Amino acid sequence: MDGWLGFVIMSVLGVGFAAVMIGLSVLLGPRNPTPEKLAPYECGMPAVGDARERHSVRFYLVAMIFLLFDIEIAFLYPWAVALRDLGWAGFVQVLTFFCVLTVGFVYVWRKGVLDWGPVARRAGDPVQKKAA
Amino acid sequence: MFNSSFDAVIPIVCVVLAALAAMAAEAFRGKGERMPIGLLGLVGLVAAGVSSALLWNRNAASFGVLVADNFGLFVTGILVVVGILTILFSSEVLERDGIPAGEYYALMLFSLSGMIMMAMANDLLVVFVALEIMSIAVYVLTGIRRDKPEATEASFKYFLLGAFSSAFFLYGIAFTFGVAGTTRLDAIGELMAAQAMVDNPLVLLAMGLLMVGFCFKISVVPFHMWTPDAYQGAPAIVTGFMSTGVKAAAFAAFARVFLSAFEPYIADWAPAIWVLAALTMIVGTVVGVAQVNLKRMLAYSSIAHGGYLLVGLLSANEVGKAAILFYLAAYAVTNLAAFGVIAVLGARDQGNDELRDYAGLWHSRPALATLMTVSLLSLGGLPPTAGFIGKWYIFAAAVSAGYYGLAIIGVLTSVISVFFYLRVVVMMFMKDREVAGMPAQVSGLGMAALAVAIAAIFYLGILPTQVLDLAARSISTIF
Numbered sequence: 001m002d003g004w005l006g007f008v009i010m011s012v013l014g015v016g017f018a019a020v021m022i023g024l025s026v027l028l029g030p031r032n033p034t035p036e037k038l039a040p041y042e043c044g045m046p047a048v049g050d051a052r053e054r055h056s057v058r059f060y061l062v063a064m065i066f067l068l069f070d071i072e073i074a075f076l077y078p079w080a081v082a083l084r085d086l087g088w089a090g091f092v093q094v095l096t097f098f099c100v101l102t103v104g105f106v107y108v109w110r111k112g113v114l115d116w117g118p119v120a121r122r123a124g125d126p127v128q129k130k131a132a
Numbered sequence: 133m134f135n136s137s138f139d140a141v142i143p144i145v146c147v148v149l150a151a152l153a154a155m156a157a158e159a160f161r162g163k164g165e166r167m168p169i170g171l172l173g174l175v176g177l178v179a180a181g182v183s184s185a186l187l188w189n190r191n192a193a194s195f196g197v198l199v200a201d202n203f204g205l206f207v208t209g210i211l212v213v214v215g216i217l218t219i220l221f222s223s224e225v226l227e228r229d230g231i232p233a234g235e236y237y238a239l240m241l242f243s244l245s246g247m248i249m250m251a252m253a254n255d256l257l258v259v260f261v262a263l264e265i266m267s268i269a270v271y272v273l274t275g276i277r278r279d280k281p282e283a284t285e286a287s288f289k290y291f292l293l294g295a296f297s298s299a300f301f302l303y304g305i306a307f308t309f310g311v312a313g314t315t316r317l318d319a320i321g322e323l324m325a326a327q328a329m330v331d332n333p334l335v336l337l338a339m340g341l342l343m344v345g346f347c348f349k350i351s352v353v354p355f356h357m358w359t360p361d362a363y364q365g366a367p368a369i370v371t372g373f374m375s376t377g378v379k380a381a382a383f384a385a386f387a388r389v390f391l392s393a394f395e396p397y398i399a400d401w402a403p404a405i406w407v408l409a410a411l412t413m414i415v416g417t418v419v420g421v422a423q424v425n426l427k428r429m430l431a432y433s434s435i436a437h438g439g440y441l442l443v444g445l446l447s448a449n450e451v452g453k454a455a456i457l458f459y460l461a462a463y464a465v466t467n468l469a470a471f472g473v474i475a476v477l478g479a480r481d482q483g484n485d486e487l488r489d490y491a492g493l494w495h496s497r498p499a500l501a502t503l504m505t506v507s508l509l510s511l512g513g514l515p516p517t518a519g520f521i522g523k524w525y526i527f528a529a530a531v532s533a534g535y536y537g538l539a540i541i542g543v544l545t546s547v548i549s550v551f552f553y554l555r556v557v558v559m560m561f562m563k564d565r566e567v568a569g570m571p572a573q574v575s576g577l578g579m580a581a582l583a584v585a586i587a588a589i590f591y592l593g594i595l596p597t598q599v600l601d602l603a604a605r606s607i608s609t610i611f
C-alpha cells in the first residue's frame with residue numbers, strides 16, 4: 001500500500017489548501033454588501049435586460065467554423081517553423097490536412113453558413129429547412 | 133501500395149475519401165436534385181473491404197501506431213459489412229423520412245473510418261482520437277431527425293454521457309502514461325510483463341479508468357443509462373448502425389488493450405469484468421422483459437449481448453479466442469437485420485416501433501415477419517442461427533476457463549431473453565391487427581439487404597467452421 005500514500009498526501013493537501021483559503025476569507029474578510037456590489041458585473045455599466053437572451057444560431061455556426069480554422073492555424077505555424085526539417089513528407093501531410101479542411105469549407109460555404117443577410121439564403125440551407 | 137508504411141491506413145483512407153466525396157457532392161447538389169450519394173459510400177466501403185483482404189496476413193504497420201494485423205482486419209471486415217448493409221437499408225428510409233442524404237452518408241462514413249481506426253489502433257492516443265471520430269459523428273446521426281424532439285433529446289444525452297466517458301478514458305491514458313512512459317500498446321505490454329508482480333496502484337487506477345471509458349461505449353451496466361434513450365430516440369436505421377458498429381469497434385479496442393497491453397495484470401482486472409458481465413447480462417435481460425417499445429427492448433437486448441461479449445473476453449482461452457470475434461460478427465448481422473426491419477416498417481411521422489404495432493404483421497407482410505422472426509430467434513440464441521453458435525462457443529469457453537457461475541448466469545438470462553423475443557413473434561403471428569396504418573411498400577434494395585443479412589445469419593449458424601477458424605487465427609495475432 002506504499003504507493004497510495006502519495007495519493008493521500010496529495011489529495012489532503014489539495015483539498016485542505018482550498019478549504020483553508022476559502023475558510024479564511026469567509027472568517028476574516030469584511031462584508032458590507034450594497035445593492036451596487038451585488039449587481040451582476042457588466043464592465044461597470046448598469047446591467048440591461050436578462051442574460052439569457054436568444055441568439056441567432058448563426059453565432060454558434062460562425063464560432064464553430066472559427067474554431068476549426070483557428071486549429072488549422074495552430075497546426076500550420078509549427079509546421080512552417082519546422083518546414084525544412086520535415087521535408088516533403090511533412091509538406092504532403094499538411095497539404096492533405098489542408099485539402100480535407102477545404103472540402104469542409106466548401107461545404108459550409110455552399111450551404112450558406114457564410115451568408116449573413118436576412119435574404120440570400122439558399123434552398124437546402126440547414127438553418128432554413130423545415131420538416132415539411 | 134507505394135510505400136509499406138502507408139499500407140495499414142489504406143482501408144481508412146478509402147472510407148474517408150468516400151466520406152469527403154459525399155460531403156462535396158452534397159455541397160454541389162442543386163436544389164431538389166437527387167444524387168446517388170449512397171453509391172459513393174458503397175464504392176468506398178468495397179474498396180476498404182478489398183484492401184483489407186489484400187492486407188490479410190501481412191501484419192502491415194503504419195507509423196507504429198496503426199497495425200493492420202488479422203485481428204484488426206477481421207473487425208474491419210465486420211465494420212465494412214455493417215456499413216454496406218446500413219447504406220442499403222438507408223436509401224429508401226432517408227427519402228421517406230426526409231433525412232438529408234449527403235450529411236447522413238458523410239457522417240456515417242466518417243464514423244466508420246473512426247471505427248476502423250479504432251480496431252487497428254496500437255496506441256492509446258490513437259484509440260482515443262478514433263473513439264472521438266466515431267462518437268461525434270454518431271452523436272449527430274442520433275439527432276439527425278431535427279424535427280423530432282425525442283431524437284434531439286437522445287442525441288444530447290448521448291453526447292453528454294459520451295463526453296463524460298471520454299474524460300474517464302483520457303484520464304486512464306494519462307495514468308498509463310505516468311506508469312509506462314509511453315502510450316504505445318506493445319511497449320506498455322512489455323513493460324507490464326516486466327513488472328507484473330509489482331503491486332502498483334497507479335496501474336490499477338489506469339486500468340479502472342480505461343475500463344470505465346470502454347464500458348460506456350459498449351454500454352455495460354452500470355454505464356448503460358444512455359443506451360435505451362439513445363437507441364429509442366435515434367432513427368431505427370441509425371440505431372442499427374450504432375448498436376453494431378460502435379459496439380464492435382469499441383469492443384475490439386477493449387479486447388486489444390486488455391488482452392495485449394494489460395494481459396499481465398489479468399488477475400487484477402478479471403474479477404471486475406466478472407462482476408460487470410454478470411450485472412450486464414442480468415439487468416439487460418430482466419429490464420428488457422418489461423419493455424413495450426421494440427427499439428427500447430432491443431436496446432436492452434444489446435446491453436445483455438454486451439455482457440455475453442464480456443464473458444468471452446474474460447474466458448479468452450483457446451475456445452474463447454474464436455468465440456469473441458465470431459460473436460461480434462454474428463451479433464452485428466443479426467442486430468442489423470432486426471433494426472433493418474424496424475426501419476423499413478416505420479413511417480415518417482410514426483416510428484411504428486411499439487410492440488402492438490407488430491400485431492398481425494404476418495398477415496400483412498409475411499416476408500418481413502419471417503425475416504424479423506429469424507433475427508429475433510438468432511438474438512435469442514436458438515439453433516440453427518448465428519446467435520446459437522455464438523452463445524454456444526462463449527459459454528463453452530466460460531466453462532472451460534472455469535467460470536461456471538458466469539456460464540450459468542449467461543444460460544439463464546438467455547432463456548429469459550427468449551421470452552421477450554418470442555413475445556414479438558407471437559404478436560406478429562397470432563394476434564390480429566389492432567391499429568391500422570402500416571407503410572405502403574418496401575423497396576427491392578431494402579429487401580435485398582435484409583435477405584443478405586438473413587442469409588448470413590443462417591450461414592454462420594449452419595456452417596460456422598470457416599468463420600470460426602478465421603476468427604481464431606485473427607485474434608491470435610494480438611495475444
